[in-house]
Every structure is written in C-alpha cells, then in structure tokens.
Amino acid sequence: MFFIIKIFVFFRRESKLFFTNITDLFSNIVFFFLSIFIFVFALGTDEQLLKTIGVGIIWSLLLLSSILSLRKFYEEDFNNGILVIIHMSGISYELLVFLKIISHFLFVQLPFLISLPIVSIFFNLPTNEVYNLIITFFIGSLILSCLGSISASMNLLNKTNFSLGGIVVLLFSIPLIIFSVGINNAESELIYLINLLIGIALIFLGIAPWSSAAFIKLAISNK
Amino acid sequence: MFGFLINPSKFNKLADIILRPLVFITSIILIMGLFLVYVSPLDYQQGLTVKIMYIHVPSAWLALLTYSIMTFYSILCLAFKIPFGFIINKAVAPIGATFTLLCLVSGSLWGKPMWGTWWVWDARLTSVAIMFLIYVIIIFLSQTFENREVREKTIAIFILIGSINLPIIKFSVDWWNTLHQPASISKLSSPSIDVSMLQPLIVMTIAFSLVGLIIAILRIKAEIIIRKNH
Amino acid sequence: MSLRFQRLILILVTLIILGAAVLLILFNTKQNIVFFYTPTELIEKKISSEKKIRIGGYVKESSLKKLSLNQYEFKVTDNSNDLLVFYEGILPDLFREGQGTVIEGFIENYNSFTALKVYAKHDENYMPASIKKELEKSNQWKKNYK
Numbered sequence A: 001m002f003f004i005i006k007i008f009v010f011f012r013r014e015s016k017l018f019f020t021n022i023t024d025l026f027s028n029i030v031f032f033f034l035s036i037f038i039f040v041f042a043l044g045t046d047e048q049l050l051k052t053i054g055v056g057i058i059w060s061l062l063l064l065s066s067i068l069s070l071r072k073f074y075e076e077d078f079n080n081g082i083l084v085i086i087h088m089s090g091i092s093y094e095l096l097v098f099l100k101i102i103s104h105f106l107f108v109q110l111p112f113l114i115s116l117p118i119v120s121i122f123f124n125l126p127t128n129e130v131y132n133l134i135i136t137f138f139i140g141s142l143i144l145s146c147l148g149s150i151s152a153s154m155n156l157l158n159k160t161n162f163s164l165g166g167i168v169v170l171l172f173s174i175p176l177i178i179f180s181v182g183i184n185n186a187e188s189e190l191i192y193l194i195n196l197l198i199g200i201a202l203i204f205l206g207i208a209p210w211s212s213a214a215f216i217k218l219a220i221s222n223k
Numbered sequence B: 001m002f003g004f005l006i007n008p009s010k011f012n013k014l015a016d017i018i019l020r021p022l023v024f025i026t027s028i029i030l031i032m033g034l035f036l037v038y039v040s041p042l043d044y045q046q047g048l049t050v051k052i053m054y055i056h057v058p059s060a061w062l063a064l065l066t067y068s069i070m071t072f073y074s075i076l077c078l079a080f081k082i083p084f085g086f087i088i089n090k091a092v093a094p095i096g097a098t099f100t101l102l103c104l105v106s107g108s109l110w111g112k113p114m115w116g117t118w119w120v121w122d123a124r125l126t127s128v129a130i131m132f133l134i135y136v137i138i139i140f141l142s143q144t145f146e147n148r149e150v151r152e153k154t155i156a157i158f159i160l161i162g163s164i165n166l167p168i169i170k171f172s173v174d175w176w177n178t179l180h181q182p183a184s185i186s187k188l189s190s191p192s193i194d195v196s197m198l199q200p201l202i203v204m205t206i207a208f209s210l211v212g213l214i215i216a217i218l219r220i221k222a223e224i225i226i227r228k229n230h
Numbered sequence C: 001m002s003l004r005f006q007r008l009i010l011i012l013v014t015l016i017i018l019g020a021a022v023l024l025i026l027f028n029t030k031q032n033i034v035f036f037y038t039p040t041e042l043i044e045k046k047i048s049s050e051k052k053i054r055i056g057g058y059v060k061e062s063s064l065k066k067l068s069l070n071q072y073e074f075k076v077t078d079n080s081n082d083l084l085v086f087y088e089g090i091l092p093d094l095f096r097e098g099q100g101t102v103i104e105g106f107i108e109n110y111n112s113f114t115a116l117k118v119y120a121k122h123d124e125n126y127m128p129a130s131i132k133k134e135l136e137k138s139n140q141w142k143k144n145y146k
Helices: A002-020 A022-043 A047-068 A075-079 A082-088 A093-109 A112-122 A127-154 A163-172 A174-185 A190-221 B008-039 B048-079 B084-114 B123-141 B148-162 B165-175 B195-229 C003-032 C039-045 C129-137
Strands: C053-059 C065-068 C071-077 C082-088 C100-107 C112-121
Touching: A002 A022, A002 A093, A022 A047, A022 A093, A022 A112, A047 A112, A047 A127, A047 A163, A047 A174, A075 A082, A075 A190, A082 A093, A082 A190, A093 A127, A093 A190, A093 C003, A112 A127, A127 A163, A127 A174, A127 A190, A127 B148, A163 A174, A163 B123, A174 A190, A190 B148, A190 C003, B008 B048, B008 B084, B008 B195, B048 B084, B048 B123, B048 B148, B048 B165, B048 B195, B084 B123, B084 B148, B084 B195, B123 B148, B123 B165, C039 C053, C039 C082, C053 C082, C082 C100
Parallel strands: C082 C112
Antiparallel strands: C053 C071, C053 C100, C065 C071, C071 C082, C100 C112
C-alpha cells in the first residue's frame, strides 16, 4: 500500500514537471511541423508523390524530433540528485527506469498523437492509413521511449560526443521503422504486423530497465 | 589450464611463446589456401566468380565469431568482474569491423555479376550492414568517455544489447524469403558444396582465423601495456 | 517492499515479457518480412496491381524467348503456378532457364507481369562444372526445384 503511494507521488511530480515545462513539448511539435513543411517544399508539392511517401516521411521526422528531447530524459534528475533520492526512498533503479519510461511515454510521446491527423491532411493520406499510422505510433512511441531511456542513460557522463545519443536511438529504431512503415503497404495482414510491433516493444521494454539501470548506477558511482 | 583466457600476465607469457611459430604456420596455411583457391574447379553455374566465395564466407564467418567472442567476454567481465574482458572488447572490435566491411564489399562485388545488383535490401544484407554500424559505434564509444571504468562498462553493456542482432543474421536466410542463398555448410545436414570446393574454403577459413588471431594478439598486448601505464 | 524482493519480481516480469515477445515475433515474422512473393501467393492473396512488387521463383524450362535486342519474355514458376513476364533490359549473367530468379515490377493482368528489374538468385549448391557433365552423362543429374 505504502509502495503504491510512492509510485503515485512519483507520477504526480512528473506531471507537475510536465506542466511547468510545457513549452518544451510545444517546441518539439513545432520542430516536427516545420521539418514536415521543409520536406514538402524540398520535394515539391506533387500530390501523388506526397501520398506515396507521406507515411515514411512522417515516421522518420517523428523519430528525429523525439531525439530532440532525449537529453532531458535523465540529465536534470541526475545532476540535482533526484535519482539518488528516489532510490533511497526504496525504489530500485530498474523500477525507477521503468516508471520513467512510462512517464516519458505518457507526457512526451503521446501528445504527438494530436499532431498526426493534422499532418496527414497535408499529405492527403487516405483515412485507413491515418488509422494505421495512429495505431503504429501508439506502439512505436513506447519503443522510442525505451530507446531514449537506453541512450540517455548511456550518455549521462558523456561530455564530448553529443551525437552519439542520437546515433544509438536511430540504430535500434531500424526494425521499428521497417515494420511501422511496412504496415501501410501490407495487404490485409495488419494484425500480424501489429503483433510483431508489440513483440519488438516488449523486447525493448524487457531490456531497457536492466541496461539503463546499469548505466545509471555506473554514472552515479563515477559522478 | 585456460587461465590465459582471463589473466593478462598469463596471456602475455603464452603470446610471447606462440606468436613466432603462429606467424610461420599462418603464412604457410595462407599460401596453401591461396594455391588451393587457384587450382579449385569452376562452378557449374557461376564459373570463375565462385572464387569470391573463398574471401566472402571466411570474412562473414569471422565477423560473426568476433562479435560472439565480444559478447562472451562482456558477460564474463560484467558478471564476474574480470577486467581482461574489457581489454579484449576494445582490442577486437576494429578487427570485427574490418572483417564485416570485407564481407560486405566482397559480397557486393559478387552480387553485381551474379544477381545483377550491387545491393538489395533483403534481410541478410541489411542485418549484416547493421552489425557493421554496431561495430563502428563500439569503436566510437571506446574514444568517448573520460572515465575508464564508465567507458569499458558502457561498451560491454552496449555489446550485450547489440547481440540481439546475431541470431537475426544467422537465421535470416532460413526464416524469410531472401535473395541471399541459405547456408551451404550446416551441422545438421551434409554440406551442399562439393568436396573439391569445400577443401579450399575450409583452409581459407582457418587461414583467415589465424590472421585475425595474430592481429588480435598484437592488439591485446598493446592494450595491456596501455592499461598498465594509466 | 525491499529492494531484493522488487528485483526478484522485476526479473520474473522481464522473463515473462521477453518470452511473450519471442513468441509474438516467431509466430508473426514468417508472413511479414518477405523480399518477394511466389506466383502462388500472388494468386492466393490477390495483391493489387498498383504497387511495385517482387516475385520470386524459377525460370521455366524452354520458356525464355528473345523478342528483340534486349526485350525478353519468360515464365516464372514455383511448380504449381506460372507467371508470364516481359522484360526490357540487360539480364544478369546467372539468369538462365531452370535457375532461380527474383523480378521486380508491376502486374499487368492476373497472370502477366512487366519487370523493371531482374535479379538472378543462386542456390546454396556449389559443384565443379566437370562433375556436372559426368552426372549428366550417367543420367544421374536431377535438378530439383525447391
């Protein structure tokens, strides 16, 4: 019982942080929209062309804009010692990472869902593709949160090579991109691909707490 | 008996003894292998191009072997706190990257005359290219952090995460329709490759492994010295 | 909850999650990551003709016709269904009758296909040319389709 209250307090703190830093979220979404515009103008506004490549572009730009918010994942909490305090209150680092992933998924990734229907209007995507896009993004953003956790915790003590964090996320998101874009090309096999995406999400959800916790422990002991 | 696998000083002692004879044996086997490749018969379908196989297959095999060794040592050094694993990981990663690159390039040169294309995005080719990227990131990581312990452990954990790719590479040709052909040599069935072509392939594989081993020994010795001086 | 107990529960949860993930992936990849379809799959699945697709199979014996300088017509088979293919361009070296191939292009009708790109697929069998001749002489050479 006491334990559940602790988790509840954790999420209340996260939501407070979310509302105080809400401009961050908006700037991410604005970045996403602007990059979509730039892509469209770079390719020319041919309607047929945009329809065929739309989903791929939306996905790759979602990926890039989720990299933007990576550094915020653990760094603040790490620098002002909140991570250690939470750990002292009786939550193991693995569980802490898991909770962090869930809160990142809820507060950073899910708001992008609102922007998806608007963006698909720009590309004139048919409605069923928009539905598929939203379903895949729902699962795929969980994968992105896990990857973000791994890469952010890996780079806690990295003071020189900033692009490395982005590289790691991009590398492991290759299967996600393959299947989530493939979903829109598939004929009547939607359920298989969704199961597959859930499988990949579960794999990363299983790996991320352990590896991130190991990285965080390493960073804290060498701070 | 296998103390040299986890103990730097024992490794150094053994390496000093075997290095010279090893170079000698390797050069003999390599020359023998190249000669066998030269006299090996032409394939009934592919003709002369089949000889690319004698570079392609050993380097692909060694790229996988190197990664497996790194995975093994990562588990060893994280779970049992054996620091020699870190030395091996750092020393061996560029060798694996080189073999992977060699495999990709020779495969590409083989693909152009046979398949009619340098590159296709099928499961086997893509997963091997991803393995090359993983190797490159490992090399980046070994230059990144200031703190040695952080650097080494980060590399080990990253290697463990990246090892998901190994079974995907191995079984991609069996699980999915690919343009790449399935493996010719597997344990369970008799090899679907004629003996006169199997012999040079095996000799070349041994020669490649020995060359890789010599480079690895030299690099590991250098790493041990660097680590001692810091 | 003590940290030890938490970790124990987390290990169990991780194992369950990973097991479920492996099951999900193994049961669902077979149909998905296809580099090409076979002619039978093409008929069964009624794949639409607008998108560029790849078809894999064997070039049917004595079906390759040269229409003009570099225009070809051949049949791709998987031993149960055939597909008539037109191609304009240069064929790869290994492309010949009875050999595996992957073609990329658009479906015209329900059983004819315009190829934009032709790849030759070779199998995992390697054999010296001289031995093949001997086998053919003694009538032991059997090319079996997969």
